[in-house]
Amino acid sequence: MSLIPRKDLIQVFDTVVPSRYVSRFRKAFIIDPVMGYDVAMRGRLSHYGDAERREFQAILREIRSETELLIEDIEAYFIHMAVKRTAKVPGDIAEVGVYRGGSAKIICRAKGDRPLHLFDTFEGLPRVDEIDSVWPFYEGKFSASEDLVREYLRDFSQVSIYRGIFPATGMPVQDRQFSFVNLDVDTHRSTRDCLEFFYPRMSPGGIILSHDYVNTPGVRKAFDEFFLEKPEPVLETAASQCMVAKV
């Protein structure tokens, strides 16, 4: 069942109102009162005096001031940590679901000289099925400028950007192995396609991390079904993500 059934109205609203105001509106009038204080506050990253977390908080402030990043602080830190901790695992890094490059920049700041492959349609979500409509998702939502992303990440080496619907755009990396893959594609079909492509190409110890596992039924279904007969457990994080480490 859809939380907000009038998809057309939402689409018009999203089109005319800048998305930072959409987020504030949803937080004030939907997330806080309907979903509760704990859920609304879950994104804060405590540093407990830890130097790496403090340093990351400064990086995150900088990225948030430069672009629109569609993840919470604690989720951003998970990406940062997964990139750092998989440095010892052989293989490249990939992200599907780049949007304006905010999460890609988190990866760039942590990756050193590992190759990073970024995939997005840059024309927004390619296909939205009934299972995905619990959130106001629609075809074309989250379209972004490829040129601006290229410009935004221009100072980082070994970054390749592929435009189009994944996995059709995966040909150039079909012979690569991966140490870390970040998925943020919102829908069941895209998530399933990404898992089918990347899972056999993950090095042992490599990590697949996905946004929206907890709150988006299509993403959850794709992971739960894909890993049902596989040895790896799907680990839900304290935010909306899930992660799998390849055995």
Ligand SMILES: C[S@@+](CC[C@H](N)C(=O)[O-])C[C@H]1O[C@@H](n2cnc3c(N)ncnc32)[C@H](O)[C@@H]1O
């Ligand atoms: C929520 S946005 C990503 C947000 C970004 N990771 C961030 O943190 O700011 C989702 C993106 O997934 C992309 N996407 C979804 N399915 C895709 C597919 N099959 N191939 C390529 N891009 C896809 C959309 O174009 C959209 O830009």
